[in-house]
Amino acid sequence: MAPLPRRALLAALLPGRGAQAATGLWIAVLDLTIAETLIAMGRPPAAMLPRPQFSAGLDSSLPDGATALASGAQPNLELLASLRPDIILITPLMNRARPRLARIAPVTVIPAPYRPGLDSWGQMVAFTRSVGTAIGDTGAAERLVADTDRHFAVLRGSVPAGMPPLLVIRQWDDRHARVYGRNGLVQAALDRLGLRNAWTGPTNAFGFAQVGIESIFGLEGRLVVIDPPFIEKPVAASEYRMSGLWRYMPRRWSEEVVRIPYVFHHFGALNDSRRFADALVPRLEVAR
């Protein structure tokens, strides 16, 4: 079977296939972090899970011409098979589906972007490089790493001096929150920016912990709240619901609450830590 004429035919039949056909490799990606990394490398996949549309700050849910493989843990196999990708990239999270996927195309498992006990930034860089190796384009990976490094160096210069430790949370209701810490993108970005994290407690393999409000009551620092998704206009910091324990926090946390919009994939790699940092740093300046 000669693959090229079929490809050309399909590319002609299906709009948007031309771009991928030109670069030679049809990549199907079943993980959002890998997909974001590929897009940031300038090698968008031909098929991927669409990004959730949480906030106006994110780009459209798919790169031009890419096919949506449905979201969640179970991308559509019939559709994936009909696209005849050259390679399929997954993370260990999809291991269970690997035997089925391997019937479609060779599967490369990219190790998770952070692992407990290891430096998260180094892990994210290694993750980016393995994505580059998997698609046979280490140059693009190195460019992304260097580019992100440079960008963070610039951002670090504009971080106000003498910042107290930051407590980055996503609030679920007025009693529970997710706090971001070790083994994750937020911690890696804070380290890179020369900022301290107020949460030094345990986190899971994705760099966060679910906590009841009492667990963060005693902490010293400044609160950074990631707005919930689907909110069109962020609530002003002064309208932030403050009752019970929350009322006593700002007094201890010398300054006002910093709010940042939901503009990054919380379990992403270099590109998403950059989005987080881009959202955070200017607001530190303003709030000051």
Add this chain to the structure above:
Amino acid sequence: MSVVLPSGGGQGARLCLILGLLVALAASVTLHAAGGVAHGLRALWAPAAEDVPALFLHYAWWPRLAVSLLAGAGLALAGTLMQQLLRNPLASPMTLGVAPGANVALMAATLYAPAALEAGREWIAFAGGGLAMLLVFAIAWRRQLSPVVTVLAGLVVNLQLGAVAVILLLSNYEALSGQLIWGAGSLAQNGWGGALYLLPRLAIGAILMAMLLRPLAILEIGDAGARSLGIPLGPLRFAGLGLAVLLTGSIVSSVGVIGFIGLVAPNIVRMAGVRALPARAFWAALLGALLLALTDLGVQYATGCFGIFLTTGAMTSLLGAPILLWLLAGLRPRPGLPRAADAAIAHRHGATRALLGGLGAALLAMMAIGLALGQSGEGWAWLTPGSAGLLEWRLPRVLAAAGGGTMLALAGVLIQRLTGNPMASPEVLGISGGCGMALLLAVFLLPAASGGMLVGIGIAGAAATLAALLLLNRRTGFAPERVLLTGVAVNALFGAVQATLLARGDPRGQEALAWLAGSTYYLDAASGVTALGLAIALTIAAGLFVRWLEVLPLGATVARGIGIPVLAARLALLLLVSLLTACATLVVGPLSFVGLLGPHLARLLGLHRAGQQLAGAALAGALLMVTSDWIGRQILFPWEIPAGIVASLLGGAYFIWGLRRL
């Protein structure tokens, strides 16, 4: 109203005293660590503004203790009410759809009206729970809210709303993962708002309940007797169930799902030998309050020590389940649990053969459609010789769906006939729960586990559960009620493990959830063929037991009278049920509820005799599952909805229609 200390509660009093002392001990240990008991008591009333530990005690610790006591008492009261009204020891405050109704309302608000949440989550939750309850009442209204119909309506509404919640979760997992904390019941408090929200509602509930106690107690002599004494059954049930929902709704809306207290506290009190309803209500409330408070203090202690986020609702089940098992093992069988007579759900079908033939033909047709018709990137298309490659993806799923549906429905018929309880199903028996628990833990703890390993782990989980069931029930001769309660305990454990893992908000939860929802996604051709082959073999095996199945629902005495070895028969049927359930769980997940719906579908079609019901349920179960799998693959293409979810929605809709028609 005067509540004189109810009599006849010797055992209950002793239990509550012990628990009360434990609560006091645990509380004083915490206070001691936080600066002394006296300081802690002062912090309850007047914390100094700059005293951080005192502020913490005043705004977080004391309110939390108060809420745990209030919620525990309220849930136990609601449970006592429900069990009395519905005459089913498995009824609990969560039976009437309140919790899932509130859950779906909160999820929908998060996704589609986030601004509404700012106005107060409690109100949205309460409204959702209330609507779900009204739906249950609307379904059961024509039958005067009779126990069987109400319980079934509640179960189905629970399933339907649960299915909707899973669909929302699967497509918006990250946005909704905070909601999973609510689902696991967290008692964390932020000031006294929660306690002040609960207190007046529970006080009103308790007063109303005291007023209802006398007519409720008369219900124990049965419908006919109560009617002859001039008790208006319909209004009484409406008032009683409404009250149970008020209590449950208040608690669920403020702290989330705490399931086990309302089920286990009334059962413990009854097993401890407390008979009269007022005494049972009183001691159950006290026991519930203390149980929940003690659990919560333990949870706070564990969170402080190990830094892991545990929620009290889930831990209640984790601790309550062994208590229930221990009670089951230690107590003599209690004669005469009121048996739910369901002769009312009956209209016989004349042409059974034609009906079964029709079902079979429909199944074959649906399997053909499942294989041949589907969507691709370019729209709908029939299978052609050129696209035969698609069979590689479709065949395993169609076969496995048919096999899984058959096995679950058969298991459902067997267990319902064995126990004479229409709420029984393989899911309720806990075997799929045990299997699911093992698989869930494997997914989280052994991320690299291969498919084969998972199958082995699943079988081991099912076998361990079965062994526990057999060991714990050996002494009571596998009395059906005991077996069911054992299953409830195992499921509570499963639920606790699931809720705890999901409440961590870990992205892996999404995959686990999809599988739990009953998905044929991961299957290859070999497992599909195996599933269907097993289903056929086990159907034939089940056919051998028709005579036993005909007689066993009439009770052990009758069965013994006509020469059936009751103990052996129960053991054999239990083994068969376990085998069917374990096989089905491995292919379609533990929570498809075809095992609950299949037997009832057959009965609604008019198939009543054991043989007919077996055949009808097997065909209906397979048809339901194959149809659901196909719809789940097509309706939101390329998004997939797990077959078990669609089956719950479809089967449930038919079920509601059938119940209304009565």
